[in-house]
Amino acid sequence: MTAIPALQQPIDTRLCFSTSQPGIGHFSLRPLSLPEDTSLLHDWLTRDYARFWGMQNATPSDIEIFYQDLMATSHADAFLGLHNGSPAFLVECYMPLHDPVGQHYDVRPGDRGMHFLVAPCSTPIPGFTLAVMRTIMEFLFSDPFARRVVVEPDVRNDKIHVLNKRVGFEYDRVIQLGEKTAHLAFCTREQYAASLTLENRP
Numbered sequence: 304m305t306a307i308p309a310l311q312q313p314i315d316t317r318l319c320f321s322t323s324q325p326g327i328g329h330f331s332l333r334p335l336s337l338p339e340d341t342s343l344l345h346d347w348l349t350r351d352y353a354r355f356w357g358m359q360n361a362t363p364s365d366i367e368i369f370y371q372d373l374m375a376t377s378h379a380d381a382f383l384g385l386h387n388g389s390p391a392f393l394v395e396c397y398m399p400l401h402d403p404v405g406q407h408y409d410v411r412p413g414d415r416g417m418h419f420l421v422a423p424c425s426t427p428i429p430g431f432t433l434a435v436m437r438t439i440m441e442f443l444f445s446d447p448f449a450r451r452v453v454v455e456p457d458v459r460n461d462k463i464h465v466l467n468k469r470v471g472f473e474y475d476r477v478i479q480l481g482e483k484t485a486h487l488a489f490c491t492r493e494q495y496a497a498s499l500t501l502e503n504r505p
Contacts, residue, residue, distance in 0.1 A: 320442045324434035332382040332394065332442055335374065340383055341367045343390055347422055355457045356420060357483075376401075382442075384419075384435065392435050393420045396443065404455050407478045407487060413450030415443050436470050440495050450492060455485040471498035 321331035335344075345366050348358040358366065373379050378401040384392035395418040399405040402416055419439055421432055443449050456463045458477060464486065468474070471494035475487045 320445060322438055322441055324437060327428065327430060327434040328387045330391075330434070330438040331385045331388075332438075333385070335370055335381045335383055337367055337371055337374075340390075343383075344370070344393065347393065347420060350423055352423065353420055355460050356418075378402075384438065386431075386435075391422050392439075393422075394439055394442075395419070399453050403480050404453060404478070404487070407480075408453075408475070411451060413448055414453050415446070415449045415451070416453045416455075417443060418454075432466060433469065436466055437499075440470055440490070444492055444495065452490045452495075454488050454490075455480060455483075456488070458484045458486055469498065469502075471495045 319331055319333050321329065323329050341363050345361070345363045347353060348356055348366060349361060351359070353359070358369075361369075370381050373381055373395070378398040380396050382394045382396070383390055384394055386392075397416045399408075399414045399416045400410045404416060417439060419435065421435055424431070440452065443452055452472075454467060454472060455478065456467065464474075467488055467490075470490065472488040472490040473494065475489060478485055478487050
């Protein structure tokens, strides 16, 4: 497999990103702040619905150390997403070239990987998770060097597969990442833009 590190640009660590999603509200992202965000992340990541993250038995210290280590690298970062100013989702961004997924395909310049988790919600908002996903895609593509988003969701995570395809991801094949059996999927700028056109078609 061909690695092209000289053409990979560093993760965009801007202090904030904001956008509005029609009918849903205002979204923004900021870098995680530790230890201030630790208890919030611990609450989210140890719930049953977050089982695909593999942190259900993690302690607050485990989670804080994990994200401190992640953000200390030059090839990954983590952000807290806000909805109308309140914490609403977690986003991890990474360079596939420096991640195990990069061993399963030919990494291209401008590839960006991501994981995200929506906060637990007592009053569901129709279309909310899709709005979060679109916010994340817009954030990633706001980096002029980003050309394609790469994801590797657990094959059992049926809900995320539907969402991924709705925003333009094309599923390539099943891969093994440690103990996780995952789908490898890609979404270019053009594919994402096409998904918006389809969404707005009468």
